[in-house]
Amino acid sequence: MDRAEKREVVTALHDAIAKTGVIVVAHYAGLSVSDMTKFRRDVRGAGGHVKVAKNRLAKLALEGTNAKGIADLLKGPTCLAYSDDPVAAPKVAVKFAKANEKFVILGGAMGTTVLDPQGVTSLANLPSLDELRGKLIGLVQAPASKIARILNEPGAQLARVFAAYGRTSEAA
Structure with a gap:
């Protein structure tokens, strides 16, 4: 060389x-x-x-x-x-x-x-860079699904309360 x-x-x-x-x-x-x-x-x-x-x-x-x-x-x-x-x-x-x-x-x-x-x-x-990216995306997506569940939950609770009142008034 x-x-x-x-x-x-x-x-x-x-x-x-x-x-x-x-x-x-x-x-x-x-x-x-x-x-x-x-x-x-x-x-x-x-x-x-x-x-x-x-x-x-x-x-x-x-x-x-x-x-x-x-x-x-x-x-x-x-x-x-x-x-x-x-x-x-x-x-x-x-x-x-x-x-x-x-x-x-x-x-x-x-x-x-x-x-x-x-x-x-x-x-x-x-963990590799790709593994860290996957975990980060999972962490970012998790709160969004939890927020959607929380926003839907009050309506479901309200429906359960009305159903319970309806059952108690029918029983009375």
């Missing part, structure tokens, strides 16, 4: 990291090509990307971004999984790490916050 290609890789990676919501750094030593391909496919399916680059080039790409604090994690065979959704890449990475013992999560970054492996795991346990 000549200097121009390296510069191109650094620029592309820098742009991707600058626009992303979360980055997960992991060791992948000992994984087969099919396992790594499966990981890439899973991350892509969740809306993220996986990048394997030389650590020196990745460190250069991290300069000037919010995630520059993870540069210390880039030692040995590392890959970067990143996504715009703050829980997509961590969810896939943690699930993949549970299934493959050779895939080790080193940490990550969300904005300017540097995450340790436990931070990535706790981020993965959060």
Whole structure:
């Protein structure tokens, strides 16, 4: 790889990291090509990307971004999984790490916050953006249905009162 290609890789990676919501750094030593391909496919399916680059080039790409604090994690065979959704890449990475013992999560970054492996795991346990949207819509719709029930209830109570009075006057 000549200097121009390296510069191109650094620029592309820098742009991707600058626009992303979360980055997960992991060791992948000992994984087969099919396992790594499966990981890439899973991350892509969740809306993220996986990048394997030389650590020196990745460190250069991290300069000037919010995630520059993870540069210390880039030692040995590392890959970067990143996504715009703050829980997509961590969810896939943690699930993949549970299934493959050779895939080790080193940490990550969300904005300017540097995450340790436990931070990535706790981020993965959060509900996804789509799940949160569903819950929010449910919460917004619930009060409307309750209001409709409350507005209909006084008329029903009034009808029950009249019916009760009618039964008592018939009995008398």
